[in-house]
Amino acid sequence: MRASRLVSALLLLQTKGRMTAQQLATELDVSVRTVYRDMESLAAAGIPLYGEPGHDGGYQLLEGYRTRLTGLTTDEAEALFLSGLPGAAADLGMGAVLTTAQLKLMAALPEELRDRAGRIQQRFFLDTSSWYADREPTPHMAAVVHAAWNHFRVRMFYRRWATPREVTRVVDPLGVVLKAGRWYLVARCGDSIRTYRIAQILWLESLEERFQRPEGFDLSSYWDTYMQEFDARRYVDKAIVRMSESVFERLAHLMEPGIVRVAREAAQPDGDGWVRTLIPMESVQHTAGLLLRLGAEAEVLDPEPLRRSMAEIATTLASTYAAPIVANVTRTTR
Template identity: 50%
Template sequence: MRAGRMVSLLLLLQNRGRMSAAKLAAELGVTARTVYRDVEALSAAGVPIYAEPGPSGGYQLMEGYRTRLTGLTEGEAESLFLTGMPEPAAELGLGAQVAAAELKLTAALPTPYRDASMRIRQRFHLDAPGWYRRADPVPHLTVVAEALWRDQVVEVRYRRWSPRPEVVTRRLHPLGLVLKAGVWYLIAARRNQPRTYKVSSIQALRTLPRKAERPDGFELSAFWRAHVESYEEAEETETALVRLSPQGVAALPDVLGPRAARLARRTLTDADEDGWCRATIPLESVPHAAAGLLKLGLDAQALEPAELVAHLTETVRAMATLYPTA
């Protein structure tokens, strides 16, 4: 543990130059006192590290010194695909490995490439969740990821919404994890057929002492691409029937997104005597659809399914208690 931390400290100084004890402590997740002890140990081991006093001072390596201690550990190598995505890496429990792997990769690069990589890091950032939306809580994500990596079968208690809301128990063979618009999805085989499960809908999970089996020829990226196309285009996708005012119809792209709005517009009926139309919209889940319809306020009315109507009714009644009339 300490040896790995000291290597990280050394690589931080090599890659970034002079750094204060406070900044080193923040990067390494330790106290400044621990940094002082690690610096003393490195110096005693012959590393030419010295302190520069003053407000802009800090620790730095003697000019021209470079370490070759850049070998990646197994965990760091496994986490390389998540570099540039610190929040998803942290959710998977790989934040520290990603940070260490990036340091070692940077230290191994020639100076021109290292400078270019730092410029890219400073200028581009990936933020997966949409505006005004926090990522779904995923307390079981790290266990799912561990079972996936070890090819272990898992048994889950899962909250599903179709054909009706209920909690079911399933034994699954994990095949992959996908992060889509801030939402984690588990791709897992059941009865040898790959299926998609929202990780946030998993209520309980345990791993089983049985090796997971992968269908022949399964490729995660190809499966997900086909799944997205099927979900967005297929008419047999779960849908909800809604009634919309002219303002509600106009606002569909902002609420559902352009593609789902186009699908909904295909189903629009003629306006009734009040000027309202009926349409079917994609139903990912009852809470997801309810949240979208609530954004439309008085310009939308859910008609089907009954679970969606009940969910909205309960939500609106609960909201009404927050705003009692005078």
């Protein structure tokens, strides 16, 4: 365990350059005291490592030093081939680069690891697209990625949900995110960081002006927070709904995970094989459409506007299907 940690510390310093003891401790999930001991052990082993005290100090390898610890374990080789996302790489214009890199890696592996890595590719495939939806066209993806990578500010013409629908924005591209088969641009606009659906960019121009990334900005952390806030903004209320146990058990196949999670946490037996629970509400109209999927084995108890909306929809459906079919259909035969 300690030997593996020493190797990880060495590779971190080689990859990231100067790092403080606290930064190393965070990366390695150990105490600062343990980092001090590990650095002493590396130096004693002949690694050209030196440390500088003070606020701007830290540990650093001697310039030009490169470790030759390039061996891969079986698990590491398999993990590398599992990490390839062919669809995402193609969207980013890096499909050929990924293929070439994998071929080089495969050629460099010992025969045993090469066989294991080959079996991984034959047995696992990651499809990032969502069910029942075509892949969105993203003609401006390459320009977005280039601007984000090279810190170029961009001007874009964007279609949004709010009014006015089409707006012009000058933004600093900070990164892109693939979510359920759809690509999103995370960018700074003025003093705030916002999220834009790349398929809704109608026109984009990369400007000559460069920008500085916000200090401490982390794309993964931002996205986690954004998703939590997104659900909080959407779900403005909760409906009390009773449903049959059979429908409740199939809820995960009928509604999105956030709704299902709340429903399961609030579920209570309601007698006669039914369950009473809470369903997060985005709006009366939207929630009514969701609850129609549950059919007659669900009943809204509260709020009254949602219950009334469900009753109106049911009445309209009953009237529609009670009437005889009147159609002017021209049948053709061959």
